[in-house]
Amino acid sequence: MPHKDLIDRLEAEFLAHDDGGDASHDINHARRVMRAALRIAAAEGGGDEGVIIAAAYLHDWVNLPKNDPNRSRASALSADAARPILAALGFAPDRVEAACHAILTHSFSANIPPRTLEARALQDADRLEALGAIGLARVFAIAGQLGSSLFDGDDPFAENRPLDDRRYAVDHFEVKLLRLPDTMQTKAGHAMAEERAEVMRRFLHSLAEELGHTMPWRA
Known part of the structure; x- marks a missing residue:
């Protein structure tokens, strides 16, 4: 199936399924993931583009909130x-399994190593x-959904308290986000992650300056 036809059918499936309740995992998220995964795979030697496209649109088909006890099974x-x-899209059994492996292993919380280029991408x-x-937009949007504070007004960068990213959104940068580049599976993905992490570091330095603090994390 030509990629345009595949994308059109996957978009129709996605939009029929999506309830519109999570802007962090909407159709635009799927499109961005698809484009980035294709770019990464191309830089790493290719891969099956149809498998990557399908996995990108279907990877969050079951989308559970971050505080759901079954989150790791999503x-x-x-x-x-x-x-x-x-199968209904006409994927052969081996390509079905390839796409499903990529979907299974994409999740941070599932912690399952990806074995293929498509899955790593x-x-x-x-x-x-x-x-x-x-990422900046998403971290604060999700904090609002979970009822978290933006930061601890007395100690915004947890210099004299334990980090608690369930309570304070800014803590999540040090708990997880600034560490993500080191978890990337591909050279291309790592380079892209470092560029984006620098955007976050600049934001945190600006926030610290506005609050009269020094940003101590991975400066």
Whole structure:
């Protein structure tokens, strides 16, 4: 199937399924992940573009909130849900399994190593969404959904208290986000992650200056 036809059918499937309740995992997220994953795969030697495209649109099919006790199972549930969709799209069994492996292993919380270029590209592309300008928007949007404070007004950079990113959004930068570049699976993904992490560091330096503090994390 030509890529345009595949994308059109996947977009129709996605929009029919999406309830519009999570701007961090909407159709635009899927499109960005697809573009980034294709770019990473191309830089790393190619891969099956159809598998990457399908996995990008279906990787969050079962989307559970970050505070849901079953969050770590979301990627496995998404992979299971993707199988009949992929079969209906005409994917051969081996390509169904390739896409489902990428979906299964993309998740940070699932902690399952990706074995293929397609899976590594998807995992890196999805993690890039947590970095840069998009990542900044998402971290505070999610904090609002979870009822977290923006930061601790007395100690915004946790210099004299334990980090607590469930309570304070800014703590999440040091707990996870600034560490993401070191988790990238590909050279291309790592380079892109470092560029986006620098956007976040500049933001944190500006925030620290406005608050009259020095930003101590990975400066």
